[in-house]
Amino acid sequence: MIGPKEDLKPFSITLFILVTLEIIFVLFICPYLWYEVSYIIPMISLQLFIIAHFLMFLTMITDPGIIPRKEVFQAIGEIPDIFTSEGTDKKKFCKTCQIYRPARSNHCRKCDNCVEVFDHHCPFVNACIGKNNYKYFIGMVISLTLLGGMNIAGVILFIFYDGDTGRSSRSLVKNDTFLMAVAVVLALSITFLTALVFCLCIFHMKISMSGETTKEFRLNIKQNQSVAWFGEKSWFHPRLLIQSL
Structure with missing residues (x-):
């Protein structure tokens, strides 16, 4: 089910970035959030991280059709x-x-x-997206979007919320200036990546509701055909169950 060897590089880079950003968030941001703000944000962030990577794994190993x-x-x-x-x-x-x-x-x-029902080949998960694994792919994209939004909210609270104790008192690094610098860089990185994933999420929600695949959408654009939000094609497997209106 795994794609060609040349796609291992973009997949490895994607996995490395996702894991690294989450580790930085957990090590430097979460301790302060846990004790001074709420444990809910760290818990939800970790759960979304696990769900997103589980869906990524399912996308990779599932026969796309x-x-x-x-x-x-x-x-x-x-x-x-x-x-x-x-x-x-x-x-x-x-x-x-x-x-x-x-x-x-x-x-x-x-x-x-x-x-x-070929949708596209995704080098970032090193797999074809088709009839059988599209539902896992779109679930992964939604989970990553929610994860990014949750982490952005956590970093903003870390920067602007003044708790009872200093930020460094809850961190392994006893330097507030360093922690703030990490938080700013992390916020910019996560915001940029989340914006890209969010656009991808909106796009796939759109074509799921219209019943198209990515390939069909591109073909319609090339042929200058208008694309409705709801089309005549709709199906449950592998896409969202949305009947034509």
């Missing part, structure tokens, strides 16, 4: 009729897999597989 190639079908028996002719729905023939792929399926150049 890979369609076996012709030789695979032949090895296990016969090729189903749905993959042997274009039929009435004018299915496209994949020269690599040597099959007629179903509607809304596409061949991923990076993974070199045909994927059902």
Whole structure:
């Protein structure tokens, strides 16, 4: 289920950034929040961090909807009729897999597989996003957005809320100036990354409600077609259950 080796680098960088920012938040910001503000923010932040990475793991290991190639079908028996002719729905023939792929399926150049309801290939999780793992992907994006918002709120409280004791008294580092510098850099970093993830979250919420995939959305844009928030396509698996209005 894992993508090509060249995507291991962006995936590793993404994982490193997420883990590093959370560790800094927990070590330098959370002690003050826990004792002087509320333990709720550190607890929710940790829970969202775990949920987001669990969904990232599920996105990576779940079969996105890979369609076996012709030789695979032949090895296990016969090729189903749905993959042997274009039929009435004018299915496209994949020269690599040597099959007629179903509607809304596409061949991923990076993974070199045909994927059902292909959305896109995501190098940041090193996996194709398709029929079976889209729900985990969008759940991960939502969780990361909420995590970023929670951590931003925590850092703002750390900077502006004056508790009964100094910030350094609750931290491993006994230097308020250093802690404030860390908080400012952390706030800027998290805000920038959260803004990017938030835009991605809004985009996928939109195409989920309209019943499109990312590939279909891009194709419609290229063809100068207007895209409605609610379309005729809607389904429960793998996207949100939102019926056409």
